[in-house]
Amino acid sequence: MLVSLNWLKQYVDLADQTAEQLADKITKTGIEVEGVTNIAEPSSNVVVGYVESCEKHPNADKLNLCKVDVGSETLQIVCGAPNVAAGQKVAVAKPGAILPGNFKIKPVKLRDVESNGMICSLQELGLSEPYIPKEVADGIFVFPEEVEVGQPVTGYLNLDDRVLELGLTPNRSDALSMLGVAYEVGAILNQKVKWPSEVVETSSEKAADYISVKVEDRESNPYYGALIIKDIEVGPAPLWIRNYLIAAGIRPINNVVDITNYVLLEYGQPLHAFDYDKFGSKEVVVRRARANETIVTLDDETRALTPEHLIITNGSVPTAIAGVMGGADSEVTETTKTVLLETAYFDGKRVRKAIKDHNLRSESSTRFEKGVDPNRVKRAGFRAAQLLAQYANGTVLEGVVEFDQLDRTERKVEITTSRINARLGTKISNDEIANILAKLAFEYQQSGEFFTITVPTRRQDIAIFEDILEEVARIYGYDKLAYTLPEGAQQAGHLTKRQALKRYVKQYLEGAGLSEALTYSLTTAERAEMLVSPEISEKAKVPIRLSMPMSEEHSTLRLSILPELLATLSYNHARKQSHLGYYEMGSVFVSNEEQISVQPEEKLRVSGAITGKWLLHPWQQEAKDVDFFLVKGILEGLFARLGFNVSYQQTEIAHMHPGRTAQLYLNKLPVGFIGQIHPQLQKAFDLKETYVFDLDLDYLFTCCHVEPSFNKIPRYPTMTRDIALVVDQQIPAAEIETTIKQSAGALLKSVQVFDLYQGEHLPEGKKSLAFNLVYFDPDRTLKDEEVEASYQAILTAVEKTHQAELRG
Amino acid sequence: MKERLQELEQEALNQVEQAKTLADLDKVRVAFLGKKGPITEVLRGMGKLSAEERPVIGELANKVRSAITTELEQKKAKLELAVLDQQLKAETIDVTLPGRPVPVGGPHLLTSVVREIEDLFIGMGFEVREGPEVETDYYNFEALNLPKDHPARDTQDSFYITEELLLRTQTSPVQARTMNEYKGNQSIKMICPGKVYRRDTDDATHSHQFTQVEGLYVDKNVRMSDLKGVLNQFVKHFFGEEREIRFRPSFFPFTEPSVEIDISCKLCHGKGCSVCKQTGWIEILGGGMVHPEVLRMGGYDPEVYSGFAFGMGPERIAMLKYGVDDIRHFYTNDIRFLKQYHQA
Incomplete structure (x- = not known):
């Protein structure tokens, strides 16, 4: 709502407030004044002139030569406006006048004819284009008869007016009228509102x-x-x-x-x-x-x-x-x-x-x-x-x-001073409340601290005690309310276990070298179905689509965070940032209905995407490309911290490298996947070799309930053995590891692969895997024979189960 | 024989003194203390001595041997140190060469901002609660005093999925859900951070997805001055003690009275500049006393309970605090942007 102050003055006394002072008060009292503007930039020495004569310019077709009476003198002015004519009253900028834009008017010669001033259009007087009447938009402004020649045009054209731009909240429709604004300003300045005449003959x-x-x-x-x-x-x-x-x-x-x-x-x-x-x-x-x-x-x-x-x-x-x-x-x-x-x-x-x-x-x-x-x-x-x-x-x-059949009933609202004070934390007196109600021009009946207020129908927003509470508070002044702290029962604030775990996982991944990204939940229909982890795609019938998307780009809720992370890599790659590791934690949206009708499951996941070189400028050592085992190492570190024993199984997922993708299992349930993206997808996103992971945090977090318990620090030494086995290339290391663990007996504490070899000196289709075995008994020093016995048992088991041979 | 021993001692000590390397020193040791050395020889000849002389000479011989040994050890330690010194000098490295890099990442700026807000309110006894991003029309609007035909629904045009399901336009539905969960007879002190969605075209100041943190406190005798006090603590902590804070009336359907909170502009200190649109103030928070209708729908009796609620936009707060000039930076994830905020 634009409020002309000159107009507003017709209904309420502005008590000599400047526009800025008034704006500040109105804002503080409840209606935000978003701007204070001038109708026009100031001009000077522009008066009403009477065009005595208007003839064609002797040397120019499109110009007119006018004699204009400006009260004190008659000026010869060359005017190019198509609508100028004798007998008009017009706005004349006399020599020495300054027009908006600091445009100074001087006597000049136009095509050899002297011109002493300028006949002005409304644009030239600084009014904005959209508000100028059509008929004068292309020419000068012509005054009605009643204006007086020689008088400044400012008053006639309201050029000195100032305008407040009110930003009205939806409840204050009462201020969508000059009278409504007058009531508001009247309440602030403690002035009465004057209504215009409605008397009709x-x-x-x-x-x-x-x-x-x-x-x-x-x-x-x-x-x-x-x-x-x-x-x-x-x-x-x-x-x-x-x-x-x-x-x-x-x-x-x-x-x-x-x-x-x-x-x-x-x-x-x-x-x-x-x-x-x-x-x-x-x-x-x-x-x-x-x-x-x-x-x-x-x-x-x-x-x-x-x-x-x-x-x-x-x-x-x-x-x-x-x-x-x-x-x-x-x-x-x-x-x-x-x-x-x-x-x-x-x-x-x-x-x-x-x-x-x-x-x-x-x-x-x-x-x-x-x-x-x-x-x-x-x-x-x-x-x-x-x-x-x-x-x-x-x-x-x-x-x-x-x-x-219009209902014109005025609402009644009852308040008490004590209730007002209890809600605001103030000590406002009965008299002060009465005074505030009077300023608002609300009728009321008072009996001690009890007030019954008759709400005028212009204030459709006021119906209950709290509405009056706000009226009292704002006229009293929000700034006058004290700063207090709650006095109710205090409780210790804390994060829930899940919230703390979320923070922990983020901090771990950041420590492991990944930067956190935040991408949009809304993506394209195509991306919404891309790189979805098997345990999600099993459940989700179709991705959830908005009924009226703004664009295809943000039309569908994601089932995986990964596609937008790949887009993030791609964006950075295009800006010569090529060695990148991102992770994002957030929800994916899973509905098991064909036609969604109830809220979907929101599954918390954490995903990562890593590409390029892992260490940049590692002088004294080789810059290594990101590979599967680097990403797996990051996850293993996380699982170790969370106390999980996660297993990996080779798998195939659409858009993933068929030979370099694994599904993850915790307690035999799937928890996500890891792997290299398919070279075709890599090409589509214009990336180098890229590895990703995606984990189900909802499930992982439900497994995080074990508090660490104390184990004695070992007093007896461990014994170690290495074992190198030649096996078929297809046999996964994890399977051999399992056989080792199952056959070694209770003294074996850990098994760790420390070497993989394929090639020369080995038969075709074979590989050599070397394991480091650590033996330990917390209560005594081990004997060589015991370890040897275990070693032999392992050897027998792997020979039998995997046809493994001890490497010579 | 006595003289012979004393001569030997003197000679040995001289040679130890003159030894320049560990090898020289070893020669001296072998020469004097070795099995074929003169002192051993002396001791071997002891048998020829008289019973009176034997202990005297024996003692002397042991003394001499001990003196030579001590001197040898000392000299050896000295020479070894010299050797080590030389070796260490040879091992000198250029300490100005770069360290071997360890890859480090970091949190997103918005996460850092939200975490700081969370920690501050946790310190004031608030709990952190979360809720679904796909909400029902009831919790997103109706339970917050925005019935289906309410004009204020227009100002936050929404992404609907069905007539009853939409992407939440605010995190306040979490407040409504919490009230229902607490069944109207416990006090509530919570904040709810999260993603929200509105039908806005993405530009420098608008994003169809953004973050909100809202807070709710419901108890007996909650006062509006408490809202001022709590938010004042937040603002002073977050933006600095020197920032002025202004409360002015506003309108939200779920609060009455409602308030908007401005802080004085950091750039112009309240004089007016382009950042604060010449007003000297920047709007950062909205809030108010919980509308009785919202309390009632949440199962709380507004005659017994009162409360305050507030909400803020971490993007906006981050933009103001760190001078970020375009909201799209938060979602483009340009690594050059993100890394600027990885430091603690």
């Missing part, structure tokens, strides 16, 4: 003889009033109305339209003027539209209507979408003689439906949507009729033809 003819009103949908339209104004002369509105409309950001059109707009802004009550002669009947019928009905609106659009839409009709065809826009057929034009003026109360929800369906948001529809003051509907009609009589020469017929 009417003719003896009765409006009821011209029109009847019938409302079919009373819930959507509890009040409809029709006034008839005859003998209208359509022309420009008076300068002051046009000025204020310009200040409010509305382009002046003609007196009838400008007056309805003016009253809309003044009262917050939208009005509509129909051309009575083109209305097509003598009855207004308000009803729901029928299926397949259409209307051509003022903007010449043909709009399809449905029974959800409320319309005004002439009994047979639609003439307006109620509260939203009028029809083109009955539009007021220059030839309009009789106006049917509508002032009505349309239900917000009904209007909102039409706004949404037709994408028509306007000054009118917004106000209906938010709710207008039921006690102003009729008054606004009178106010407009009065202005039409005065400024469009209209004759107002007697009576308002109306349908009226």
Whole structure:
């Protein structure tokens, strides 16, 4: 809402506040002033001039030579405006004048002819383009007769006005009118609000003889009033109305339209003027539209209507979408003689439906949507009729033809001073409360600390104690409230085990060299199904798609974090950042329904993607490319910290390298996967060799319940043996390890692969795996024979199970 | 024989003194103390001595041997040290060469900011709660006093999946869920950080996905001044003691009275600049006293309980605190951006 201070002064005394002071006070009291602007940059020495004569410039076709009386003298001015003519009153920048943009006016010669000043357009006087009336947009501005020659134009054109831009929250629709803002400012400055005159002289003819009103949908339209104004002369509105409309950001059109707009802004009550002669009947019928009905609106659009839409009709065809826009057929034009003026109360929800369906948001529809003051509907009609009589020469017929079932009841709210103070933490007195209510112009009855407040209907947002609490608090001043700390029972705040584990896993991965990324949960339909871990893809029927995505790029909820992490690698790779390790922790969204109807499972996962060289510039050692075992090492470190024994099984997953992918199992249940992405996917993302992992944290965390227990520090030495076995290449190391563990007996504490060899000196298809075996008994020193016996048992077992041979 | 021993001692000590290397020293040891050395020889000839002389000479011989041994040991230690010194000098390295790198990563800036907020509120006795990102219309809107046709729903246009399911537009549904869980008879002191989603086109200041941290405190006799006190602590801790803080009325459907909290602009100290749009103030938090309808729907009797709620956007807070100029940086994950915030 744009509020002209010159206009606002008509209703409330601004008590000599500057625009900035006022803005600060309004903001602190509850309505944010988002900006304070000048209507125009300042200019000086621009006065009203009378064009005595206007002839063609002797040396230029498109220029005119004018003699202009500026009161003190008559100036010869060369003017290029196409609309300049003798007999006009115009804005003249005299020599020495300064126009916006620090443009100085000096006497000059234009094509050998002297020009002493400039006849100005509104643009040249600093007004913004969109608010300049069409008819003068391409030329100079022509004043009406009544202005005085020689006087500065500033006052006539309201060029010294300042405008507050209010950022209104949805509850403060009361401030969508100048009167509403006046009440707000009056409460802040402790000033009374002055209402404009609504006194109308009417003719003896009765409006009821011209029109009847019938409302079919009373819930959507509890009040409809029709006034008839005859003998209208359509022309420009008076300068002051046009000025204020310009200040409010509305382009002046003609007196009838400008007056309805003016009253809309003044009262917050939208009005509509129909051309009575083109209305097509003598009855207004308000009803729901029928299926397949259409209307051509003022903007010449043909709009399809449905029974959800409320319309005004002439009994047979639609003439307006109620509260939203009028029809083109009955539009007021220059030839309009009789106006049917509508002032009505349309239900917000009904209007909102039409706004949404037709994408028509306007000054009118917004106000209906938010709710207008039921006690102003009729008054606004009178106010407009009065202005039409005065400024469009209209004759107002007697009576308002109306349908009226409007509830104008004022709400009552009870408060006590002690309850107010208890909620705010203040010590406000009874008198102070009474004083605040008076400033707000709320009527109340007081008995000690008990107040019964009658809420004026302009404040539709106030209904309960808490609403009054806010009113009292804001007028009292939020800044005056103390800073206290809660006095209730105190409890120790802490993270839950799961939250602490989340932090721990993140910190571990960061310590292991990965950078945390945060990507979008919404991705493309294609990516949503890519690199989904088997235990997720088993459950999820289809990825969840938005009903109305803004773009395909963010249309579908992810089932895996990995595709967006790969996109992140790709983004960085394209910027010459090629050695990267990222991880992300977050939810994927799993629904087991074909057509989702209940909330999906949100599974917490952590995923990583690593590419390029792992160590950059490692002088004295080789820069190694990232490989499977580096990533596996990171995970093994994590599992060791969490106390897990995770096993790895070769597997195949779409878009993954078929020979370098493993599924992970904890306690025989799948917990994710690790591996190299398929070279084709790598190419699609324009990456080098890239490895990924993806883990189910929900499951991992449920397994993290063991508290570490104390084990004695060993007093006896360990004994170690190495064993090198030649086996078929296909046999996984983990299987041999299992056989070793199963056959070694209780003294074996650990088995660790320390060498893998394939090639020369070994038969085709064979490999040599060397294991380090560690033996230990916490209670005694081991004997050689015991270890030897275990070693022999292992050898027998691996020979039998894997046809392994001891490497010679 | 006595003289012979004394001569030997003198000679040996002289030679030890003159020895320049460990090898020289070893020659001296062998020459004097070896099995074929003169002292051994003397001791071997003891048999020829008289019974009176034997102990005297024996003692002297032992003394001499001991003196030579001591001197040899000392000299040996000295020479060894010299050798070591030389060896260490030869091992000198260029300490200005770079260390062998250990790969290190780090947290995302938003994670750091959220963690700092969490830790601060945990310190004030709040618990951290989380909730689903795909929410029901009921918890996202209706339970927060935003019925289906409420005009305020427009300002946060949402990503719906079905008519009843949507991506949550705020983390406040977690508050509503917590109230239901606590069944209206316990105090609640919680914050809920998390991802939220709105139908915004991504640009420098808008993101269709962003982060929120909201807080809720419900108890008997909660006052609006408590809200001021708690948020003041947060702001001073997070932005610095010198920052001014301003509370002004606002509107949220789930609080009444509602408040917006501004902090004084760091750049212009309240004088007005482009960052604060010439106002001197920057909006960072919204909040208010929990609307009685929200309490009621959460199972709390608004006649008995009152509460406050607040919410903030970690992206915005991070942008203000660290001067980040575009919200998209948080989701592009440019490693050059992320690494700037890896330091503790």
